[in-house]
Amino acid sequence: SQELEQSPQSLIVQEGKNLTINCTSSKTLYGLYWYKQKYGEGLIFLMMLQKGGEEKSHEKITAKLDEKKQQSSLHITASQPSHAGIYLCGADWGSNYKLTFGKGTLLTVNP
Amino acid sequence: DGGITQSPKYLFRKEGQNVTLSCEQNLNHDAMYWYRQDPGQGLRLIYYSQIVNDFQKGDIAEGYSVSREKKESFPLTVTSAQKNPTAFYLCASRRTNYGYTFGSGTRLTVV
Numbered sequence: 001s002q003e004l005e006q007s008p009q010s011l012i013v014q015e016g017k018n019l020t021i022n023c024t025s026s027k028t029l030y031g032l033y034w035y036k037q038k039y040g041e042g043l044i045f046l047m048m049l050q051k052g053g054e055e056k057s058h059e060k061i062t063a064k065l066d067e068k069k070q071q072s073s074l075h076i077t078a079s080q081p082s083h084a085g086i087y088l089c090g091a092d093w094g095s096n097y098k099l100t101f102g103k104g105t106l107l108t109v110n111p
Numbered sequence: 112d113g114g115i116t117q118s119p120k121y122l123f124r125k126e127g128q129n130v131t132l133s134c135e136q137n138l139n140h141d142a143m144y145w146y147r148q149d150p151g152q153g154l155r156l157i158y159y160s161q162i163v164n165d166f167q168k169g170d171i172a173e174g175y176s177v178s179r180e181k182k183e184s185f186p187l188t189v190t191s192a193q194k195n196p197t198a199f200y201l202c203a204s205r206r207t208n209y210g211y212t213f214g215s216g217t218r219l220t221v222v
Contacts, residue, residue, distance in 0.1 A: 033210055033211065035213075040199070040216070040218065041215055041216065042117075042201060042213040042214050042215040042216050043201065043203075043213040044213075045210050045211070045212065045213075048209075048210045088153065088154070090154075090211070098144075098156060098159060098169065099144070099156070099203075099205075099211055100156070101146075101153045101154040101155075102153055103151065103152060103153040104153050
């Protein structure tokens with residue numbers, strides 16, 4: 001079974017709307033990473049969360065890690081076409097520094 | 112500027128051929144990783160290396176080989192034993208307790 005579940009698989013929103021992407025782990029996380037990818041390109045690092053209850057923001061994107069360190073959410077406020085792409089969460093459970101990814105969320109922002 | 116360079120961007124392989132994908136980093140990171148990305152499956156770990164002259168198999172190592180003779184370089188060879196090599200390959204590096212940095216990827220196609 002998948003250790004890291006991401007939802008939704010895809011999301012279509014109108015420009016200006018808020019949206020949330022979720023990432024759930026089957027076990028306690030050591031580190032949780034959010035990345036963005038344009039099709040056919042590399043991953044762009046967004047944020048890293050390590051502490052229970054931690055919240056980080058960059059421009060209009062906010063990521064949170066719950067107190068139990070098993071669930072993270074990525075929230076985009078007032079979405080823009082430039083936010084479109086694939087959002088991936090990655091988890092590190094502290095063993096051998098292997099980063100495991102969810103299957104990604106494809107975000108489309110319609111102007 | 113420091114970063115990870117993957118080459119080539121596109122690679123075509125004939126049936127039965129071995130091909131090598133290059134990954135070079137000038138970030139002075141100790142750990143390096145190879146991932147494979149297929150549509151709808153997220154990223155899957157092929158091999159990783161935490162120090163020079165040492166590497167470990169990831170989740171889908173069969174049909175692949177790597178070497179780590181220098182800290183800066185972590186080439187991936189896709190052998191003829193890999194039955195379904197067509198995919199997007201991503202290289203990453205990591206500094207302990209920091210996030211992972213990704214290259215721009217190599218798209219491999221079997222012709």
